[in-house]
Amino acid sequence: MKLFKIQVFVKHNNIHLMNYLVIKKCCGTRSILNMLIDNIHLLRKRYPLVRKYFVENEMNLSLAQYEIVDSREGSKTIRFHSKDGKKLLIHSFYNPLQEAERLINSYKDKVKENAHVFFYGIGMGYHVEKFIEMYPNHTYSLYEQIPEVFYHLANHRDFSKLFTEKMRNFYIDEHNQETLTYLEEFTTSNQNILFIVLPSYKNIFPEKLKKFNQNIKDKIVNYRSEIHTDQMFQKLWVINSLMNFETVLNTPNMLRDIDRTIFEGKPAIIVSAGPSLAKDMEHIRYIKENNLAYIFSVGSAINSLVEFDILPDAVCTYDPGLRNYKVFEKMVERKIEHIPMVFGSSVGFDTIKKYKGPKVHFITSQDRASLYFLEEQLNLLEDIVFDSPSIAVMTFQILLKLGANPIIFAGQNLGYLNGTLYSEGIEYDFVKTKLDKEMLEKLPTTEDVYGNEIKTSVVFNSMRRSLEGYAKLYPDRKLINTTKGGAKIEGIPFQPIEEVIEQVLIDPIEKIEWWKANNSYEKENFIKKIKKLTISVKEFIDYLDSFEPLMKSIFSHAKFRNESKVLNELTKFDKLYNKFLENEYYQNFLSFYIRTDVKFLDNEIKRLNAETSVLNKGESLVPIFTQFIKTCRKEHEELSKLIFEHINVFNIEN
Secondary structure, three states: OOHHHHHHHHHHOOOOHHHHHHHHHHHOOHHHHHHHHHHHHHHHHHOHHHHHHHHHHHHHOOHHHEEEEEOOOOOEEEEEEOOOOOEEEOOOOOOHHHHHHHHHHOOOOOOOOOOEEEEEOOOOOHHHHHHHHHOOOOOEEEEEOOHHHHHHHHHHOOHHHOOOOOEEEEEEOOOOOOOOHHHHHHOOOOOOEEEEEOHHHHHHOHHHHHHHHHHHHHHHHHHHHHHHHHHHHHHHHHHHHHHHHHHHHOOOEOOOOOOHHHOOOOOEEEEOOOHHHHHHHHHHHHHHHOOOOEEEEEOOHHHHHHHOOOOOOEEEEOOOOOOHHHHHHHHHHOOOOOOOEEEEOOOOHHHHHHOOOOEEEEEEOOOHHHHHHOHHHOOOOOOEEOOOOOHHHHHHHHHHHHOOOOEEEEOOOOOOEOOEOOOOOOOOOOOOOEOOHHHHHOOOEEEEOOOOEEEOOHHHHHHHHHHHHHHHHOOOOOEEEOOOOOEOOOOOOEOOHHHHHHHOOOOOOOOOOOOOOOOOOOOOOHHHHHHHHHHHHHHHHHHHHHHHHHHHHHHHHHHOOOHHHHHHHHHHHHHHHHHHHOOHHHHHHHHHHOHHHHHHHHHHHHHHHOOOOHHHHHHHHHHHHHHHHHHHHHHHHHHHHHHHHHHHHOOOOO
8 A cells, every 4th residue: 555645535535446446455444544544644734744755755665675564463564675685574573562562661760750762763663652651751752764664654553643742753764865853852852861772673774773873972972062162151252252342343354344355366374283283384484485375373373383483474363261362472472463363253352452463353153242233234144253163164264255265274183193282382281282092092083184094082073074064165265285194174185285385386475464454343333232232131130020920820820730820821921931032132142141051941941842731831840940030130140240341341321
């Protein structure tokens, strides 16, 4: 029986005799026909994209490889015919129901209260049904990697038994497509997730499971890294942007105010601090002395360049950390004050304060002050440099937008060379620059420019992927990686710097003092924005005051099991919460100042939206949101004081 032949019947309210005979032959009874139609309706209603996939791809499925057979007990199982002639069963040939019960019972010590279960492999769904029977209050998600298996499931089992109100998500893999939406499941929930794999899939499809597990691992590692970064810098990004705003208003914008024709079609080198840099230092000196390219030093690389008496055309920085200013201590000590500093507007404020040379800024996506006060003047695509794992990636974005060509990378190792992190001339007392053998062994590996394996890290991999992503956006731009022994970067091919000098950097370029430009921001709009913000802050406090009695009321009604009153109060909460989310002060400032708390709350709200019990929803909401309100009040006091202090610095009345 072909599932989507039924769609013709459903859609047109008629059926040809041949189709009817096929249906009758395959289904046998009217009840099964009704089940098929109900399954289609359910897919159409809840998972239209899955239905659409099968409508479009039914003829491409390898159905001949998957055969429905009766087990000895009488229930259906699926026999898979592999390409090497093996016949493998998805479920037991003897008793699939007992097998399902044994599987779920084996997890009884792992099904903790409030755990969410992710089923990898549905098959005919027997184990899922058993789980629902044993744990009716637990939420779950279903993932089927084999569309052909789901096709047979749809033709022989009632979806309503599997797709209950407690099912949070359903995923179907699509052959030859990277469908990774399921990954969000593992990063957008505060619940513990129990992973249950249909045992036969471990043996029948081991490579698919391996890839799935790797995707999950990578996603979780990246997510944890993001959370860690947010926890470290969420306040600093906002504080720095406020502290730096006055400097932003009084320095040229790299992407708005600098004449782009200066860089358009001109070669530029991004010099990073990787350990391979020392090998190419004399070549960089040659390039500098002969004006063969603009040299942009990023981050710590300036220390190595200064040590070798090579001064770049610009130093670039954006690290929000409080110690970032130490990167430029050698320059300060040697009174090197003529090199322009290109700084991200959310950089550590002491970095700007202590640097005496000329400054040019770029607006980062983490800069709350500029994005709010200059909102009407900024083009988000053209004028904003999006937050990235390193200043090298940020500088890459800038040079791409300025039209530099070719763009050359030096010292961009993205890995460890003999356990070393930095080039010669770079030592910090607060950063471990060399790793011992034991630490290196624990690190992941990647391919280097020669095809060998090198040790890398989660952060380096993230940087590499970011560079690769931006390279893809500019396929016509000539990009070169000169880093000997560094990681291979897709889209930025390796070429030794000696060859680059001989073959690419042939003609000298005329360098002018490009950083001497006027700031073009119009400041007349500030007063209006500040007045709006002041009103918004007052509204924000009113919202917090309104939430507190509402939480008490929900708690009281839930305690006395008054479902209708809890529902009424939850409706009030939804309306108030939506207004709260739209509050200008919260939206533009506080939500970023406490972003980890906001992410936690968002995940909890999503979970509660899926909760079918009104009483459970109310009981769970109260402690979570009450704590959130307390956090908002505490952090608001600190943040609002900082904002208005710095507004006064601009001599603007609030």
